Amino acid sequence: MVRSKVGYRMKIPFLDLQLQNARYKNELHEAACNVIDSGWYIRGPEVENFEKDFAKYCGARFCVGVANGLDALVMVLRAWKEMGKIKAGDEVIVPANTYIATILSITENNLTPILVEPNPVTFNICSSNIEAAITARTRVILPVHLYGLLSPMDEINCLAKKHNLLVLEDSAQSHGACSNGKKAGSFGDAGAFSFYPGKNLGALGDAGAITTNDKALADMISALGNYGSKEKYRNLYRGVNSRLDELQAALLRVKLRHLPQDLNSRIEIARYYSENIKNDRLELPGSGDNQPIFNGSHVFHLYVVRCQHRDHFRNFLEERGIETLIHYPIAPHMQAAYKELSHLSLPLSEKIHSEVISLPIDPCLTSEQKRVVVDACNSYKG
Secondary structure, eight states: OEEETTEEEOOBOSOOHHHHHHTTHHHHHHHHHHHHHHTOOBSSHHHHHHHHHHHHHHTOSEEEEESSHHHHHHHHHHHHHHTTSOOTTOEEEEETTSOHHHHHHHHHTTOEEEEEOBOTTTOSBOHHHHHHHOOTTEEEEOOBOGGGBOOOHHHHHHHHHHHTOEEEEEOTTOTTOEETTEETTSSSSEEEEEOOTTSSSOOSSOOEEEEESOHHHHHHHHHHTBTTEEETTEEOSOOOBOOOBHHHHHHHHHHHHHHHHHHHHHHHHHHHHHHHOOOTTEEOTTTTOSSOSSSSSBOOSOEEEEETTHHHHHHHHHHTTBOOBOSOSSOGGGSGGGGGGTTOOOHHHHHHHHHEEEEOOOTTOOHHHHHHHHHHHHHOOO
16 A cells, blocks of 8 residues: 555556566466576477477477567567568558557668558558658558557558568567468568567566468578577577577467466456546547447557546546556657658657556556556546
8 A cells, every 4th residue: 555645545557567477477487487497598399399389389381490579670670671572671550659669670670661651540550651651662561469459461462462572560569469360460561579478468577479370481581590500519600699588488378378278367357447448538449430449459458548638637646556567658760860750741740659657557556456447547537
């Protein structure tokens, strides 16, 4: 309990990783001890088994573990360059309102990011804006399943086929999101995942993975992440060191078994919010949209609302012991790191970044905690 301006209140964290992991403490301890006792810590049986398990879960033929989610994006684009499918200077179409890591993966490969405005309701990349941005230099579409909601992949794949483009899914927030029997990471030519601790499937440190049905791509990525080597001391490419380690793989195998239950919990929390928050000062996910968001296509890595007076609203919730986060306060093209993009006119993305705020979406939230969040949202007067 914490004391606020209005007396003693329940403290509601945005995400309690300690509590989440405590549910599987014995399994996690056993997995960690097995790795420690094995004496095999890099590219061993735990990584191999996790790659098989995660590929099967996503509905992909192959999975390659890497060090983190950014590397997952970087390595796919780098592999396509090595395979002669793209070259420096080629254009990659990407949503303007993503996390900066998506853009970093493009420029790290000396490719050109083409930022397009999102759908104003889903916040995901808009297929009509993709088509308008395609030029003779376009080679890749990089949709982001933002906040856990699948992008319109059928439309994107149709465009890709029409214009002979590659599709790389940024699935860092969408583990398990599903549409018509297909999961995130299985729609495009490759999918890139992050297992950062706060993700729906989170490691206990940094970790990432790539899914694909292309064996040549999987083999290339595996070599590039191992110093450019398929055979020790024989280096085919100028690679890097980006490998999923045994310990994180073992822990992820434990948490993957419980992921469906956690996703159900997140979806039920989101449903409760959407059915019970009644405040016209707040715009809820899916507002005014015909697309259903409780059909499995949204796994609610984040439950994001829009508020015109976000800072005031956030302070209001904080006074009531409710922790919130902002994903993300500054659009990539407004960051100092990308001064060359600052001339772009992207008013919708800028408005979204100035208004979004994420409510607590911890799968461990109690019924009482959810009620307190809803009551606080409904009592906000602006």
